[in-house]
Amino acid sequence: MSQPVIVARDLVKRYGEFAAVDGISFEVAPGESFGLLGPNGAGKSTTMRMVGAVSTRTAGDLTILGLDPDRFGPEIRSQLGVVPQADNLDTELRVRENLLVYGRYFGLPRKLVAERADELLAFAQLEDKGKAKVDSLSGGMKRRLTIARALVNDPRVLLLDEPTTGLDPQARHILWDRLFRLKEQGTTLLLTTHYMDEAEQLCDRLVVVDKGTIMAEGTPAALIRRYSSREVLEMRFGSDRNADVAGRLAGIGDRLEVLPDRILVYSENGEAELERITGAGLHPITSLVRRSSLEDVFLRLTGRSLIE
Amino acid sequence: MSEVRRSRSAAEGDAYRDPSAMDAASDVTRAALAAGRNPRRWGAWYVAEHRFRVMRSYTGTVVVAGIGSPLLYLYALGVGLATIVDGSVGAEPVGGVSYLVFVAPALLASAAVTVAGEEFTYPIMLGYKWNPTFSGMHAAPIRPQQVADGVILSVAVRMLVNAVLFFALMLVFGAVPAATGFLAIASAVLTGLAFGAVLMAYTSTLEEDTGQLAMVMRFVVLPMTLFSGTFFPLTVFPIWLQPIGWISPLWHGTELARVFTYGYPEPIWLTVVHVAYLVAMFAVGWVWARRIAVRRLRK
Numbered sequence: 122m123s124q125p126v127i128v129a130r131d132l133v134k135r136y137g138e139f140a141a142v143d144g145i146s147f148e149v150a151p152g153e154s155f156g157l158l159g160p161n162g163a164g165k166s167t168t169m170r171m172v173g174a175v176s177t178r179t180a181g182d183l184t185i186l187g188l189d190p191d192r193f194g195p196e197i198r199s200q201l202g203v204v205p206q207a208d209n210l211d212t213e214l215r216v217r218e219n220l221l222v223y224g225r226y227f228g229l230p231r232k233l234v235a236e237r238a239d240e241l242l243a244f245a246q247l248e249d250k251g252k253a254k255v256d257s258l259s260g261g262m263k264r265r266l267t268i269a270r271a272l273v274n275d276p277r278v279l280l281l282d283e284p285t286t287g288l289d290p291q292a293r294h295i296l297w298d299r300l301f302r303l304k305e306q307g308t309t310l311l312l313t314t315h316y317m318d319e320a321e322q323l324c325d326r327l328v329v330v331d332k333g334t335i336m337a338e339g340t341p342a343a344l345i346r347r348y349s350s351r352e353v354l355e356m357r358f359g360s361d362r363n364a365d366v367a368g369r370l371a372g373i374g375d376r377l378e379v380l381p382d383r384i385l386v387y388s389e390n391g392e393a394e395l396e397r398i399t400g401a402g403l404h405p406i407t408s409l410v411r412r413s414s415l416e417d418v419f420l421r422l423t424g425r426s427l428i429e
Numbered sequence: 430m431s432e433v434r435r436s437r438s439a440a441e442g443d444a445y446r447d448p449s450a451m452d453a454a455s456d457v458t459r460a461a462l463a464a465g466r467n468p469r470r471w472g473a474w475y476v477a478e479h480r481f482r483v484m485r486s487y488t489g490t491v492v493v494a495g496i497g498s499p500l501l502y503l504y505a506l507g508v509g510l511a512t513i514v515d516g517s518v519g520a521e522p523v524g525g526v527s528y529l530v531f532v533a534p535a536l537l538a539s540a541a542v543t544v545a546g547e548e549f550t551y552p553i554m555l556g557y558k559w560n561p562t563f564s565g566m567h568a569a570p571i572r573p574q575q576v577a578d579g580v581i582l583s584v585a586v587r588m589l590v591n592a593v594l595f596f597a598l599m600l601v602f603g604a605v606p607a608a609t610g611f612l613a614i615a616s617a618v619l620t621g622l623a624f625g626a627v628l629m630a631y632t633s634t635l636e637e638d639t640g641q642l643a644m645v646m647r648f649v650v651l652p653m654t655l656f657s658g659t660f661f662p663l664t665v666f667p668i669w670l671q672p673i674g675w676i677s678p679l680w681h682g683t684e685l686a687r688v689f690t691y692g693y694p695e696p697i698w699l700t701v702v703h704v705a706y707l708v709a710m711f712a713v714g715w716v717w718a719r720r721i722a723v724r725r726l727r728k
Contacts, residue, residue: 126457175567176728187458195472195570196465200457203568209561213483222479226569228467274464274569277457 476579620682626714
């Protein structure tokens, strides 16, 4: 096992009294795809900014590629590709120009940057948009252009902060496909997301973050095994009746979660539980049996759902 | 440089402990240290390159403003208004030269200030906030100070181009009797940058624009033009009003330009004061703008 590319130990970032990141430790190995999963305000973006060497830590140790970001910011950033949460493409420039100016920031020769720009436009499926204005692109295209821009220096580590937030399902799948390709080529990915399906799709390993601390760490499958059951039965009895019905479900399933709009029953066999419940004379308005997801892991760990 | 060397030896120190595991890592570290060299040295220039490309998207404006506005002003004031001034009050109040010769160097200096007003206000708000390209540069290996440097560098080049065009038209109008006239190009750029760097620093402090920039235009730039000896000598004011001119970079820049274009008689120490004042103002603005860049980009 080669040396980790990112090592964070007891990382803390305070703004005044408020600790946005409160003692986070993790390591990312080369070629690994590592995720920070958590709700908005959990400290994911702050962590990303520290790893991206654009924000100084208040306490703790952090090395990226063996270097301390406080002293070697430009050196570290020369090896990173950054996809920020909000696109910051230059809307005064054309699509291809955005790649050209950005490549220069890494000190790369113009000719090389021009070649890369064409390759990356192809990779981002934007070949025929090179001369277009940035603002004429759809949200998904802008995101792909931002990813292309982040790859212009052939980075060792790609940092993706909420890569698909705000995109429609089709655009998300196109983006995931592109990220998969990078993963296959051995690029190390560090991404934040509050979408459990995204984390399951893209992450080899992840940490669940809430209120600036790590709640759990592992592969998506291991986390689900450890913190949830195989299946989940979701039932709606109507918002005024959920709490009432929940009182009569004692002994059903491994565990119950009563949410304002629905009741979740964690069990190895959801269908069997549903039969027992209807057998007892309770008839939900809607019911659904599904496999457990990271959402359930998060709910178990924090008592809250990810998207509130 | 010594920092770089120290860290490399630190990485190699680790490698010594566990050679098999650390070989790849120190390669990676070494690659990073090598790749950081160009951006550390040339980062500000890369930022300027970016700005030039953006400026290219409004080349039309730059050229039209660069040629059109001197033409307009030189003609209207230096030819039109001059017929009245020269005819009625004579050359005495403006130091023994024609009104055209008197007003042209002032217009040159004030054109540079106008460019500063354009480039160091909304584009700065844009870069920090509205379309945060400055954050994008910083996410790449560019340091915040280099962002500020690069922006100033690019605007300096635009000012230089404008001033050269303006000066060429002054020659055409016959407004430059002295052989040292070309130095007015440099003094105009210095004037624009002195005011501009402070303006940039101020704009950088704004978290949002709730009309401050329009106020600056209306209550700083415009009065400055009126009270800097641009259209008439500052000495027509009573002495207690003249300090308005003395603090104005435009007054210093205008007087300096006059010394160069027609040998405006003033003691040499005053000429030195003009240069020193402008250089000092630029230095203060520059240092301030860099500090705010660090504060805003390294949160």
